[in-house]
Amino acid sequence: MRILESPAAAPDRRLPKARSLARNNAVTIVAAEPGLIEAESTEGDTCHRVRIELPCWAGQALADATSLIEKAMADAPAGLAPGDLPDELATALSRRVGLAVPLDEQAAHCTCSDRRIPCLHVLATLYTLTQRVDEHPRTALDLRLPHPPPALDHESSPDWIALAAVDPATFYTGE
Template sequence: MTTAEFGYTRWGRDFLRLAEPTRISRPEPLLPRARSLARHAVTDVQVEDRLLRGTLVRGGEASVAYLEFAPLPREIACGVAERTGVHPAPAALTDAVHDTLAAHPPELAVADCSCRARTERCVHVLALLYETARRVDEDPRLALSLRGFAAAVDQDAPSTEVPRWIPLTALDPAAFRAFPGAPPQSTGG
């Protein structure tokens, strides 16, 4: 019996499900190539809060894939912090702590790549998801970090999340072109 290379812990398996969702009805043809890229072509992985960026170099081509994960709900993060502390040791992240998060698996907020495929699930994004699962297997604290655990627990930190889109109904058409100190616009006449 062979050991799984990606997602061999419960923590890593959560992130592996982003690349290999159980709800699909037919095989994803890009997965074998994505696993190969994760093994051999992922370089320069950078993690910043809920963001993960990786460069994939294969032959003469390079692509930069970018993943942003949805934040962990505050009440769930506080429940985990009660068991493990705000800065948990790897040994503190037990199966019981994982069960606290089971109802809220990780979700991708944004997935983007610089390749020509122009799809959200290109082979480079899938390879970076496999690399993420491998890194989470090695250090489960990354699973909390990528989901904004520290920011969700910190009560005094103001929310710095900027909405990605502004609904058109939130804009006031009368004041849309108005600038402070600008003369009033004439309505014709």
């Protein structure tokens, strides 16, 4: 969001509309994987397909990011929720390898006819992605890492079980 709403840049009058689309669930992210975000942005009766390609970390940046992640996860407090990351990890990554991808390093495509780059639907997708990262911080790493390091595999913690694994008939009785 700091990239989109930079005080150094001229104000973009489309940002309030993009935020509104994101807040009103008009954008659905259909894929978020290493180097790629695909979404559908609905405006009225029209659905636009958005594709944003991001560079994954490579070379020394990947080695540095992996090292930082492994150290942060080893030092992380017990019981870290699935999808959560230690707070200091984002700061360390931002300082060392850059976590956010500047707009000029993103390749964004949309099916709309808007000639402005990025278009309203790409902006709305980026706001929606920001919401997702706020709720599930690991998403930011999943987009930049070509493959997750083993240190991020805390999703299978014995302290956490899938909701589908809970039998409601016996949960409260302890059977």
